[in-house]
Amino acid sequence: xxxxxxxxxxxxxxxxxxxxxxxxxxxxxxxxxxxxxxxxxxxxxxxxxxxxxxxxxxxxxxxxxxxxxxxxxxxxxxxxxxxxxxxxxxxxxxxxxxxxxxxxxxxxxxxxxxxxxxxxxxxxxxxxxxxxxxxxxxxxxxxxxxxxxxxxxxxxxxxxxxxxxxxxxxxxxxxxxxxxxxxxxxxxxxxxxxxxxxxxxxxxxxxxxxxxxxxxxxxxxxxxxxxxxxxxxxxxxxxxxxxxxxxxxxxxxxxxxxxxxxxxxxxxxxxxxxxxxxxxxxxxxxxx
Amino acid sequence: xxxxxxxxxxxxxxxxxxxxxxxxxxxxxxxxxxxxxxxxxxxxxxxxxxxxxxxxxxxxxxxxxxxxxxxxxxxxxxxxxxxxxxxxxxxxxxxxxxxxxxxxxxxxxxxxxxxxxxxxxxxxxxxxxxxxxxxxxxxxxxxxxxxxxxxxxxxxxxxxxxxxxxxxxxxxxxxxxxxxxxxxxxxxxxxxxxxxxxxxxxxxxxxxxxxxxxxxxxxxxxxxxxxxxxxxxxxxxxxxxxxxxxxxxxxxxxxxxxxxxxxxxxxxxxxxxxxxxxxxxxxxxxxxxxxxxxxxxxxxxxxxxxxxxxxxxxxxxxxxxxxxxxxxxxxxxxxxxxxxxxxxxxxxxxxxxxxxxxxxxxxxxxxxxxxxxxxxxxxxxxxxxxxxxxxxxxxxxxxxxxxxxxxxxxxxxxxxxxxxxx
Numbered sequence: 001x002x003x004x005x006x007x008x009x010x011x012x013x014x015x016x017x018x019x020x021x022x023x024x025x026x027x028x029x030x031x032x033x034x035x036x037x038x039x040x041x042x043x044x045x046x047x048x049x050x051x052x053x054x055x056x057x058x059x060x061x062x063x064x065x066x067x068x069x070x071x072x073x074x075x076x077x078x079x080x081x082x083x084x085x086x087x088x089x090x091x092x093x094x095x096x097x098x099x100x101x102x103x104x105x106x107x108x109x110x111x112x113x114x115x116x117x118x119x120x121x122x123x124x125x126x127x128x129x130x131x132x133x134x135x136x137x138x139x140x141x142x143x144x145x146x147x148x149x150x151x152x153x154x155x156x157x158x159x160x161x162x163x164x165x166x167x168x169x170x171x172x173x174x175x176x177x178x179x180x181x182x183x184x185x186x187x188x189x190x191x192x193x194x195x196x197x198x199x200x201x202x203x204x205x206x207x208x209x210x211x212x213x214x215x216x217x218x219x220x221x222x223x224x225x226x227x228x229x230x231x232x233x234x235x236x237x238x239x240x241x242x243x244x245x246x247x248x249x250x251x252x253x254x255x256x257x258x259x260x261x262x263x264x265x266x267x268x269x270x271x272x273x274x275x276x277x278x279x280x281x282x283x284x285x286x287x288x
Numbered sequence: 289x290x291x292x293x294x295x296x297x298x299x300x301x302x303x304x305x306x307x308x309x310x311x312x313x314x315x316x317x318x319x320x321x322x323x324x325x326x327x328x329x330x331x332x333x334x335x336x337x338x339x340x341x342x343x344x345x346x347x348x349x350x351x352x353x354x355x356x357x358x359x360x361x362x363x364x365x366x367x368x369x370x371x372x373x374x375x376x377x378x379x380x381x382x383x384x385x386x387x388x389x390x391x392x393x394x395x396x397x398x399x400x401x402x403x404x405x406x407x408x409x410x411x412x413x414x415x416x417x418x419x420x421x422x423x424x425x426x427x428x429x430x431x432x433x434x435x436x437x438x439x440x441x442x443x444x445x446x447x448x449x450x451x452x453x454x455x456x457x458x459x460x461x462x463x464x465x466x467x468x469x470x471x472x473x474x475x476x477x478x479x480x481x482x483x484x485x486x487x488x489x490x491x492x493x494x495x496x497x498x499x500x501x502x503x504x505x506x507x508x509x510x511x512x513x514x515x516x517x518x519x520x521x522x523x524x525x526x527x528x529x530x531x532x533x534x535x536x537x538x539x540x541x542x543x544x545x546x547x548x549x550x551x552x553x554x555x556x557x558x559x560x561x562x563x564x565x566x567x568x569x570x571x572x573x574x575x576x577x578x579x580x581x582x583x584x585x586x587x588x589x590x591x592x593x594x595x596x597x598x599x600x601x602x603x604x605x606x607x608x609x610x611x612x613x614x615x616x617x618x619x620x621x622x623x624x625x626x627x628x629x630x631x632x633x634x635x636x637x638x639x640x641x642x643x644x645x646x647x648x649x650x651x652x653x654x655x656x657x658x659x660x661x662x663x664x665x666x667x668x669x670x671x672x673x674x675x676x677x678x679x680x681x682x683x684x685x686x687x688x689x690x691x692x693x694x695x696x697x698x699x700x701x702x703x704x705x706x707x708x709x710x
Binding site: 068069071072074075076086161162164165166167168169170237244247248251255257268271272273275276278279280282283 | 307311314315317322366434438439440445452456457461568582585
């Protein structure tokens with residue numbers, strides 16, 4: 001943390017922008033962040049190569065089994081984007097978000113840098129917002145890394161062309177790309193709930209590792225709960241429940257019902273856990 | 289904004305108390321947000337559901353006539369179907385896989401993938417769990433029905449003489465010719481393609497239910513409801529015969545145009561509805577023409593449904609029996625109205641797999657017998673002995689000689705039927 005140099009007396013709006021820029025720079029220069037992004041970029045490569053080897057470039061892959069959209073990948077490389085997002089969304093993406101969000105406050109506290117951050121006249125609320133904004137940015141960057149890597153691999157290994165939607169309608173490649181972009185946006189927004197949850201956990205402890213482990217553990221627990229049929233009354237309120245609804249963007253016409261529920265649920269989690277994080281962080285004693 | 293706030297207020301008692309109060313106030317924010325959200329989620333559907341619109345009184349006959357003369361030809365909407373027949377849940381893979389294997393055996397280049405686009409396997413899926421369907425209708429010649437699955441969709445498009453079924457999961461399209469002679473009554477018995485799925489729409493379910501009415505049935509109008517944002521009358525149909533397992537059937541009919549919007553079948557045993565199919569959104573405007581246009585996507589495997597069916601006709605039948613008992617040969621129906629009992633003669637024909645198991649179980653008190661015992665209750669009567677298999681709606685009695693009695697009736701009625709047949 002190298003920002004304790006010439007801190008002005010009063011916080012100005014531009015100053016918090018600077019804080020944000022600084023925070024983003026620090027976060028995305030970390031080896032850990034880069035390693036996470038590399039893992040995310042690697043998943044589409046693995047999936048693409050596996051499909052290529054399995055099918056030998058001819059015929060559909062394994063008649064409907066496997067992750068969503070995988071049978072379409074050999075026809076159109078763009079579908080590797082959808083497949084990769086469907087593969088990474090349940091675990092890889094939220095796990096990396098959990099690592100980043102869990103570390104956001106607790107990691108600073110653990111390294112003893114939190115109080116220096118607060119010595120600068122940023123204010124705790126502002127610092128928390130900056131941390132959350134950085135995590136959100138990572139949601140977007142992580143999703144885009146998966147999508148772009150998948151698009152590259154898909155373009156290299158498979159033909160590109162007109163896109164067949166789930167309803168059997170064919171749209172142009174340009175519209176397919178637009179829909180892929182929209183899907184990436186929805187996936188990134190789907191992760192904001194877990195980001196807020198991770199940030200809240202991060203304000204509870206001074207150990208970055210503990211916060212990360214708790215967040216990822218919570219994520220796994222909730223994912224398991226989401227598969228137990230006896231809990232079906234509870235499941236619509238679990239944050240991963242509507243995650244795969246991004247596929248509804250590939251219907252014709254688009255089926256908005258679940259998408260709206262998903263985004264509403266993420267907004268709710270963001271507000272509840274964001275304000276909980278704020279309540280905790282602005283009232284606790286910073287000792288490290 | 290003061291910085292590093294709490295550390296500064298550990299001073300004297302007064303400030304400590306105010307810091308505590310501030311802490312409580314701040315923690316109240318997330319709690320309040322969560323509470324408001326929970327209240328909204330809990331109460332808004334309750335208010336939306338309980339709204340009984342004020343509509344002029346109407347008799348049951350008038351309401352049925354309203355349904356009958358309803359000439360709504362165009363609609364589009366989303367249907368939610370929840371089925372709880374008390375059957376073990378049937379994941380799609382099992383149904384499709386089973387058919388795939390059989391058809392593959394039957395030979396042919398396209399056995400395996402052809403089956404996954406066949407409507408029968410999709411029908412099986414609808415028999416349990418909750419499903420979302422999108423329907424669009426424009427007259428008797430143009431219909432579209434899509435089963436919305438997780439990251440997959442199964443669509444049936446009927447446009448003039450063409451019927452297409454497309455399964456996105458396996459990227460397979462099934463093509464059939466609609467029978468030209470049977471326009472309007474599209475999807476007749478030999479065709480069979482959209483028929484089963486069409487029955488899932490509230491209209492057809494309602495028609496079926498009304499057909500079953502007669503002196504065996506009481507039909508009343510019971511209040512009003514709001515379904516998919518539209519005012520609706522509620523028609524309640526109750527069997528008068530006490531042996532029936534059907535408690536009541538409730539059909540919500542659009543007050544403006546007589547279109548049935550919701551169909552709920554509650555078993556006599558109570559609990560959740562066995563079948564609940566209703567529009568969640570509905571629009572009576574003419575659907576856009578391109579909705580009914582279907583060209584097989586590039587790269588999709590296209591299966592000729594007519595040929596495929598001719599080839600697989602016999603093999604598909606054993607699967608259908610779970611859903612459609614009338615599809616079987618060697619079947620007689622006794623009783624009338626709600627207490628009709630279908631009798632399927634065993635002895636090697638009729639139910640190949642289950643019948644054979646029943647015969648085995650008679651002789652060998654081995655594993656198969658024990659397994660069957662765990663599934664069904666043993667009953668005896670003057671007909672001999674047999675086992676009763678129960679679901680929430682349908683009970684089946686399989687006698688030891690392999691004859692099966694099936695009906696939406698209680699156990700005693702089945703035993704009586706078996707005794708009468710002796």
